[in-house]
Amino acid sequence: MNVIDESGILAIATRLQRLSDQLRKDGVLIYKANGIDFEPKWFPVIYTLHLRSVLSVVEIASEIGYTHPSTISLLKELEKVKLIRSKKDKADERKRLIQLTAKGQELIEQMKPVWDVMIAALTELTTTQNNLLLAISEVEEQMKRLSMFERAKRIGLTS
Amino acid sequence: MNVIDESGILAIATRLQRLSDQLRKDGVLIYKANGIDFEPKWFPVIYTLHLRSVLSVVEIASEIGYTHPSTISLLKELEKVKLIRSKKDKADERKRLIQLTAKGQELIEQMKPVWDVMIAALTELTTTQNNLLLAISEVEEQMKRLSMFERAKRIGLTS
DNA sequence: ATGATATATGTAGTTAACTACGTAGTTTTG
DNA sequence: CAAAACTACGTAGTTAACTACATATATCAT
Numbered sequence: 001m002n003v004i005d006e007s008g009i010l011a012i013a014t015r016l017q018r019l020s021d022q023l024r025k026d027g028v029l030i031y032k033a034n035g036i037d038f039e040p041k042w043f044p045v046i047y048t049l050h051l052r053s054v055l056s057v058v059e060i061a062s063e064i065g066y067t068h069p070s071t072i073s074l075l076k077e078l079e080k081v082k083l084i085r086s087k088k089d090k091a092d093e094r095k096r097l098i099q100l101t102a103k104g105q106e107l108i109e110q111m112k113p114v115w116d117v118m119i120a121a122l123t124e125l126t127t128t129q130n131n132l133l134l135a136i137s138e139v140e141e142q143m144k145r146l147s148m149f150e151r152a153k154r155i156g157l158t159s
Numbered sequence: 160m161n162v163i164d165e166s167g168i169l170a171i172a173t174r175l176q177r178l179s180d181q182l183r184k185d186g187v188l189i190y191k192a193n194g195i196d197f198e199p200k201w202f203p204v205i206y207t208l209h210l211r212s213v214l215s216v217v218e219i220a221s222e223i224g225y226t227h228p229s230t231i232s233l234l235k236e237l238e239k240v241k242l243i244r245s246k247k248d249k250a251d252e253r254k255r256l257i258q259l260t261a262k263g264q265e266l267i268e269q270m271k272p273v274w275d276v277m278i279a280a281l282t283e284l285t286t287t288q289n290n291l292l293l294a295i296s297e298v299e300e301q302m303k304r305l306s307m308f309e310r311a312k313r314i315g316l317t318s
Numbered sequence: 319a320t321g322a323t324a325t326a327t328g329t330a331g332t333t334a335a336c337t338a339c340g341t342a343g344t345t346t347t348g
Numbered sequence: 349c350a351a352a353a354c355t356a357c358g359t360a361g362t363t364a365a366c367t368a369c370a371t372a373t374a375t376c377a378t
Contacts, residue, residue, distance in 0.1 A: 017175070027307075
């Protein structure tokens with residue numbers, strides 16, 4: 001047991017990140033082992049377009065919870081590998097409408113069984129006494145009510 | 160509710176990271192509001208040296224669970240702001256021994272009450288039906304036994 | 319005692335997110 | 349209906365971690 005694990009809740013941000021990284025790396029391995037050329041970081045965009053079919057850049061950004069510049073750089077990659085395409089919105093010339101290509105849709109069909117395996121593996125991993133996914137949702141809910149910063153202010157100091 | 164939250168466990172890495180980022184940002188705000196010039200990313204190193212007093216670069220890296228190049232760049236910053244200092248190990252010339260400066264120790268004393276507030280705020284946030292900190296530990300334990308990749312291989316596909 | 323191996327540190331370059339800022343088109347308002 | 353404010357998108361630069369590689373010292377096996 002190392003210092004970070006011992007330091008308790010103070011290092012929780014570090015531990016969340018470490019766990020996220022490990023899962024993402026295993027995600028890469030699993031896609032690769034199944035002969036699928038796909039990066040986990042693309043998942044939020046692709047999955048969103050799978051469900052919603054046509055969206056603008058900012059709509060995607062808001063759905064996946066990233067900033068729009070981050071989203072733009074993901075979209076550039078995805079357009080380069082021809083998983084998505086985009087066209088100007090005729091009704092509002094500021095907007096660029098994004099959708100999956102046929103190749104993108106085919107890839108999703110290929111990935112679905114792999115996703116099922118991932119879901120099973122992740123479910124195994126996280127079905128413990130305290131369920132991680134539920135814990136995340138609960139904490140997000142708590143933060144929506146009152147952020148960590150607001151709570152800290154209420155509790156004390158802020159000299 | 161957005162697509163990522165709806166997509167369930169598949170996007171768990173994304174949600175872990177998002178949560179970590181939010182907590183870290185609030186950490187910055189709390190330090191700042193209390194007049195303390197400290198970045199949350201420094202916490203693992205500083206806290207480790209607080210507990211162990213003299214360590215080499217690789218020992219610190221291993222304690223905080225980072226690679227040694229990441230650790231070196233943190234140490235460079237910390238040395239620049241004079242919170243730590245380092246000297247060659249006379250017994251083993253390859254090693255650089257790191258320790259807190261007086262300024263570093265004073266800063267820790269200043270931070271301790273802020274850490275208490277943070278602990279209280281974080282405990283509030285995470286004391287829900289499924290405890291986040293315990294959930295993390297449990298999942299880490301599960302992964303130590305068998306990684307997500309190994310579980311996925313056992314479950315199926317890997318054509 | 320020396321050649322092979324291992325360990326400790328350092329450097330360079332990459333990555334995947336971010337913030338700050340700029341521009342073009344749309345909507346609102348006085 | 350023109351000016352102001354807002355919205356959508358894009359670019360540039362930053363950050364905080366990483367991997368891959370290089371070098372110096374130490375240890376071990378013959």
